[in-house]
Amino acid sequence: xxxxxxxxxxxTRAAGGVALLAFAAVALAYPSIAPNPYLLxxxxxxxxxxxxxxxxxxxxxxxxxxxxxxxxxAGLGAYGTGLLVTKAGLPSFVALAAAAVMVxxxxxxxxxxxxRVRGASFVIVSIALVLVTLLVFQSWASxxxxxxxxxxxxxxxxxxxxxxxxxxxxLFLALLAVALLVWWLIDRSRFGLxxxxxxxxxxxxxxxxxxxxxxxLVVFVVSAFFTGLAGGLYALWFxxxxxxxxxxxxxxxxxxxxxxxxxxxxxxGPLVGALLVGSALEYFKVEFGNTPLHLVATGVLLxxxxxxxxxxxxxxxxxxxxxxxxxxxxxxxxxxAAELAAQRTGGDLHAQSRNG
Amino acid sequence: MPSGALLFQSVILGLLLGGLYALLAxxxxxxxxxxxxxxxxxxxxxxxxxxxxxxxxxxLGIDPLxxxxxxxxxFFGCGVLLQRLLLARLRAVTLTMMSxxxxxxxAVVIEGLLGYVFSGTQRRIQLGYGAASLxxxxxxxxxxxxxxxxxxxxxxxxxxxxxxKTTFGWALRATIQxxxxxxxxxxxxxxxxxxxFGLGLATAAVGGxxxxxxxxxxxxxxxxxxxxxxxxxxxGGLGSVPGAAAxxxxxxxxxxxxxxxxxxxxxxxxxxxxxxxxLAVRPQGFFGGRLAQxx
Amino acid sequence: MRSLETVELTxxxxxxxxxxxxxxxxxxxxxxxxxxxxxxxxxxxxxCVTGMIRxxxxxxxxxxxxxxxxxxxxxxxxxxxxxxxxxxxxxRMTVLDNVLAAxxxxxxxxxxxxxxxAEVDRARDWLTRLGIEHLAGAEARNLSWGQQKLLxxxxxxxxxxxxxxxxxxxxxxxxxxxxxxxGLVRDLNAEGRTFVIVEHNMDLVMSISDHIVVFDRGRxxxxxxxxxxxxxxxxxxAYLGV
Numbered sequence: 047x048x049x050x051x052x053x054x055x056x057x058t059r060a061a062g063g064v065a066l067l068a069f070a071a072v073a074l075a076y077p078s079i080a081p082n083p084y085l086l087x088x089x090x091x092x093x094x095x096x097x098x099x100x101x102x103x104x105x106x107x108x109x110x111x112x113x114x115x116x117x118x119x120a121g122l123g124a125y126g127t128g129l130l131v132t133k134a135g136l137p138s139f140v141a142l143a144a145a146a147v148m149v150x151x152x153x154x155x156x157x158x159x160x161x162r163v164r165g166a167s168f169v170i171v172s173i174a175l176v177l178v179t180l181l182v183f184q185s186w187a188s189x190x191x192x193x194x195x196x197x198x199x200x201x202x203x204x205x206x207x208x209x210x211x212x213x214x215x216x217l218f219l220a221l222l223a224v225a226l227l228v229w230w231l232i233d234r235s236r237f238g239l240x241x242x243x244x245x246x247x248x249x250x251x252x253x254x255x256x257x258x259x260x261x262x263l264v265v266f267v268v269s270a271f272f273t274g275l276a277g278g279l280y281a282l283w284f285x286x287x288x289x290x291x292x293x294x295x296x297x298x299x300x301x302x303x304x305x306x307x308x309x310x311x312x313x314x315g316p317l318v319g320a321l322l323v324g325s326a327l328e329y330f331k332v333e334f335g336n337t338p339l340h341l342v343a344t345g346v347l348l349x350x351x352x353x354x355x356x357x358x359x360x361x362x363x364x365x366x367x368x369x370x371x372x373x374x375x376x377x378x379x380x381x382x383a384a385e386l387a388a389q390r391t392g393g394d395l396h397a398q399s400r401n402g
Numbered sequence: 403m404p405s406g407a408l409l410f411q412s413v414i415l416g417l418l419l420g421g422l423y424a425l426l427a428x429x430x431x432x433x434x435x436x437x438x439x440x441x442x443x444x445x446x447x448x449x450x451x452x453x454x455x456x457x458x459x460x461x462l463g464i465d466p467l468x469x470x471x472x473x474x475x476x477f478f479g480c481g482v483l484l485q486r487l488l489l490a491r492l493r494a495v496t497l498t499m500m501s502x503x504x505x506x507x508x509a510v511v512i513e514g515l516l517g518y519v520f521s522g523t524q525r526r527i528q529l530g531y532g533a534a535s536l537x538x539x540x541x542x543x544x545x546x547x548x549x550x551x552x553x554x555x556x557x558x559x560x561x562x563x564x565x566x567k568t569t570f571g572w573a574l575r576a577t578i579q580x581x582x583x584x585x586x587x588x589x590x591x592x593x594x595x596x597x598x599f600g601l602g603l604a605t606a607a608v609g610g611x612x613x614x615x616x617x618x619x620x621x622x623x624x625x626x627x628x629x630x631x632x633x634x635x636x637x638g639g640l641g642s643v644p645g646a647a648a649x650x651x652x653x654x655x656x657x658x659x660x661x662x663x664x665x666x667x668x669x670x671x672x673x674x675x676x677x678x679x680x681l682a683v684r685p686q687g688f689f690g691g692r693l694a695q696x697x
Numbered sequence: 698m699r700s701l702e703t704v705e706l707t708x709x710x711x712x713x714x715x716x717x718x719x720x721x722x723x724x725x726x727x728x729x730x731x732x733x734x735x736x737x738x739x740x741x742x743x744x745c746v747t748g749m750i751r752x753x754x755x756x757x758x759x760x761x762x763x764x765x766x767x768x769x770x771x772x773x774x775x776x777x778x779x780x781x782x783x784x785x786x787x788x789r790m791t792v793l794d795n796v797l798a799a800x801x802x803x804x805x806x807x808x809x810x811x812x813x814x815a816e817v818d819r820a821r822d823w824l825t826r827l828g829i830e831h832l833a834g835a836e837a838r839n840l841s842w843g844q845q846k847l848l849x850x851x852x853x854x855x856x857x858x859x860x861x862x863x864x865x866x867x868x869x870x871x872x873x874x875x876x877x878x879x880g881l882v883r884d885l886n887a888e889g890r891t892f893v894i895v896e897h898n899m900d901l902v903m904s905i906s907d908h909i910v911v912f913d914r915g916r917x918x919x920x921x922x923x924x925x926x927x928x929x930x931x932x933x934x935a936y937l938g939v
Contacts, residue, residue: 110496111499112499112502112503114502114506158682159678159681159682160681162685163681163686165499166438166440166502166640167636167681167685169440169498169499169502170440170632170633170636170677171677171678171681173442173628173629174632174633174673174674174677174678177625177626177629177674178629178671178674181667181668181670184667185667228807231808232807234811234812235806235807235809235810235811236797236803236804236806236809236810236811237803237806237809238811239794239797239811240798240803242787242790242794243787246788246790247785247787249749249769249785250781250785251787251798252769252773253747253749253769253770253773253778253779253781254770254773254778254852254853254856255770255773255799255801255803256770256798256803257770258770259768260805261803261805264805295625299506299510302503306503337518338513338514338515338517338518338522338621339514340514341510341511341513341514341517342510342511342515342518343514344507344510344514345506345507345508345509345511345514346511348503348506348507348510349488349504349507349511352500352507353491353492353504356496356500495788
C-alpha cells in the first residue's frame with residue numbers, strides 16, 4: 047500500500063500548489079505590471095538572490111554543510127564571464143556557459159580539500175575562498191581591472207534600458223526554474239536520499255554503504271555551477287563589476303540567511319527567503335542608503351533565525367496550517383505516553399553519542 | 403636577492419607577528435576544544451578591543467595599554483555570556499554549523515556597530531614612543547612591535563599557567579578531553595565551558611590592544627585576521643594549542659619573508675595556500691591535533 | 698568459505714593500547730559473539746573492522762579480501778553491515794525513508810527515484826518483519842528506544858549484508874523485545890546470514906551464539922562454543938578481575 051502522504055492531495059500540498067501557481071503567474075506578469083524600470087530592476091535583483099540561495103541550498107539543504115563562501119563562486123562566475131567577453135572576445139552567452147563550467151571545475155579541488163573531513167573544515171575553506179578571491183581580484187589589476195572595476199559589454203547593445211531589464215528578468219526567471227527543477231529531481235532521487243542521510247548522520251550513512259565523499263563532492267559541484275551561472279548572468283545584466291561587491295562575504299551570508307529563513311529542507315524555502323530578505327534589502331537601501339546598520343540588521347536577523355527558527359518560516363507555516371486541519375497525519379500518535387517518555391531519554395543518548 | 407640585514411629584519415618581524423598570531427590562535431583553539439565551535443567573531447572582538455584602546459587614547463588621553471584594565475575583564479564576561487546565553491542554546495546535532503553562523507552574525511554586528519559609531523575612517527594611535535626603534539645587527543625593529551610581542555608572550559604564558567597549574571585549568575582540560583567523564587568526577591562542565599570561552603575572548607582583548615599600538619584599524623579589518631587565524635588552526639591541527647602556536651610562528655615568518663618580494667597583499671595568500679594544501683594532503687594538520695580527523 | 702578475520706590488529710589512543718595485536722577469525726554462516734569486560738576493546742574492534750577508525754597496524758580480511766583501511770562505505774558494500782552501540786537512526790527522516798536510504802546500488806542518477814515500487818515493497822517487508830510497519834510514515838525521532846533499535850536493524854538488513862555486526866543489540870531494551878531480537882537473529886542466520894554480536898547480556902549470548910570469542914585488554918583470551926566458554930576459567934577471571 048503506498049503511503050498516504052505520498053499519494054493523497056493533503057490540504058498543505060494543495061495550499062502549496064496554489065501558492066506556486068500564484069507566484070508563477072505574478073512573476074510572469076511582473077515585467078508588464080511593474081510601474082517603472084527601477085522596480086523591474088529590483089525584481090531582477092530579488093530573482094538573482096533567489097537563484098543564488100536556491101543554488102546554495104543544493105549543498106546547505108541536502109547535506110547540511112553550510113557554506114559562507116558561495117558569494118565568491120558567484121563572483122568568479124561574474125568575472126569569468128566578463129573576462130571571457132572582454133579579453134577572449136567570446137559571445138556573451140557562450141562566455142556565460144564557459145565561466146559556469148570553469149567555476150564547477152574549480153569546485154572539484156575545493157571540494158576535495160573541504161569535504162573529506164567533517165563540517166568545520168568546510169566552513170573554514172568557504173570563508174577563506176571569499177577572502178583569497180577578494181585579495182587576488184583586487185591586487186591583480188592588470189588582468190581583472192582591480193579596484194577600478196571591470197566593464198562587461200551588454201549582450202544586446204540595441205535594446206533600450208527597460209527592454210534590457212525585461213529580457214533579463216525572464217532569463218533569471220528561467221534560470222530559477224531550472225535550478226528548482228534540478229533540486230526537485232535530486233530531492234526525489236535515491237541520490238538525494240543519500241545526501242539527506244549525510245545531513246542526518248554522516249557516519250551512519252557511510253556505514254550503510256553511501257559513498258558520502260563522492261556524493262558531497264558532486265552536489266557541491268552542481269551547486270557551484272548554478273551559482274556561477276547566476277553570477278555570470280548578473281554580470282551580463284549589470285555590466286559593471288567591482289571586486290568589493292563581487293567577492294563580499296555579505297553576498298554569501300545573504301544566501302545563507304535567505305535559505306535558512308525560508309527553510310532549507312524545502313524546495314521553495316530559499317525562494318521565499320529571497321523574496322522576504324531581498325525586498326527588505328532593496329527597500330532599506332532606498333530609505334536609508336548604504337549604512338553600516340545594514341550589517342547590524344543582517345547579523346541580528348541571522349542570529350535570530352539560527353537561535354529561534356532554524357527550520358525556517360515554511361515549516362512553521364506548514365505546522366500552523368496543519369493545526370487548523372486536524373484530519374491528516376494522525377498515524378504518528380499511535381505511540382503511547384510511556385514510549386514518548388522513553389523516546390526523550392533515547393533522544394538524549396543519541397545527542398550525546400553525536401557529541402562525543 | 404634582498405640584503406642580509408633586510409632578511410634578518412624580516413625574520414625578526416615575522417617572529418614578532420607570529421607571536422600575536424599564536425596568542426589569537428590559542429583563543430580560537432580553546433573554543434574549538436571546548437565546544438567544537440569555529441568562532442568567527444574572535445577577530446571582530448580583536449578589532450573591537452583595538453578600537454577601545456584607540457578611543458581611550460584619543461578621547462581620554464590614557465595609554466592604550468591601560469585600556470586592558472577594562473577590556474580584559476569586560477571581554478571575559480562577554481565570553482562567558484556568549485557561551486552560556488547563546489551557544490549553549492544550539493542543538494548538539496547541528497552545533498558545529500549553527501555556531502559558525504551565530505558567531506558569524508556576531509562578527510557582522512560588531513563590524514556594523516563599529517562602522518556606525520566610529521565611522522569607516524581608518525584610525526591609528528599616535529604614541530609618544532610610536533616612532534622609537536631599536537637597531538640590532540642592521541635590522542630596525544619598532545619598539546611598539548616589541549611591546550606587542552611582549553604582551554602576546556605574557557598572555558600566552560599566563561594562559562599556559564592557568565591551564566596547567568590551576569584547579570580551573572585542570573577542570574577545563576578535563577572538559578575538553580572528555581565532557582561526560584568530567585561531569586562524572588563532579589566538574590560543573592557548563593560553568594567551566596563558559597569560563598573557558600571567557601578566557602578565549604580575553605586573549606582577543608590583549609591581542610587587540612597589542613594590535614592597536616602600530617596598526618591602522620578600520621571596521622572590516624577583522625576579515626584580514628580571521629582568515630589567517632583559521633588557516634593557522636587548521637595547519638596546526640584543530641584543537642591543538644602547541645600545534646596552533648607552531649603553525650602561527652611558521653606562517654607568520656613565511657608571510658614576513660614573502661613580503662620582501664611580493665608585497666603585503668600577495669604575501670597574505672600564503673595562509674590560504676597553506677590551508678588548502680593542509681586539507682588536501684593532511685587534513686588532521688601538521689602538528690598533531692587529536693580532534694582534527696573528525697572535523 | 699572464509700569469513701571475517703583480523704591479523705595482529707593494533708590500535709592505541711595516545712598511550713592507551715586498546716587493541717593489542719588482535720588476531721581473530723569468525724565462523725562463516727554462524728552466529729558469532731564477541732564478549733569481554735567493559736573497556737576490553739570490543740567496540741574499537743568493530744570500528745576498526747568497519748573502517749570507522751583506522752588501525753595503527755595489522756590487517757582485516759573479509760572473504761579472503763584485504764579490507765584494511767578501506768573507507769566505511771567500501772567495506773559496507775563488500776557485505777559487512779553494522780549497527781551502532783547507541784542506536785543510530787536518521788532522526789528527521791520517516792521510518793520508511795530510513796530504510797530506503799540503505800537501498801543498493803548507490804550512485805549519482807537524478808532520474809532514479811528514491812521510492813521505486815520494488816524498493817518500497819522490500820523496505821515495507823523488512824518493517825513488517827520487524828513489527829514496525831505501522832510506523833512507516835512517522836519521523837524516526839518520534840519512535841521509542843526499542844522501536845529505533847528495530848528500525849536501525851531494518852535499515853542494515855535493507856542494505857543486504859552477508860555479515861551483520863551488531864553492537865549491543867540488547868542494550869536498553871525490555872525482555873519481550875529481547876526475545877524477539879534473539880529469535881530474529883536465529884531466523885536470519887538460518888537464511889544464511891553471518892552474525893558477529895558484541896553483547897553484555899550473557900543469557901542472550903549463550904542462547905543464540907554458535908561461536909564465542911572472549912576479549913580481555915584488547916586481545917582474545919578464549920574462544921569456542923557456549924558450552925566451553927561457560928566453564929572457561931580465564932573467562933571468569935577476566936570478568937571477575939581475578
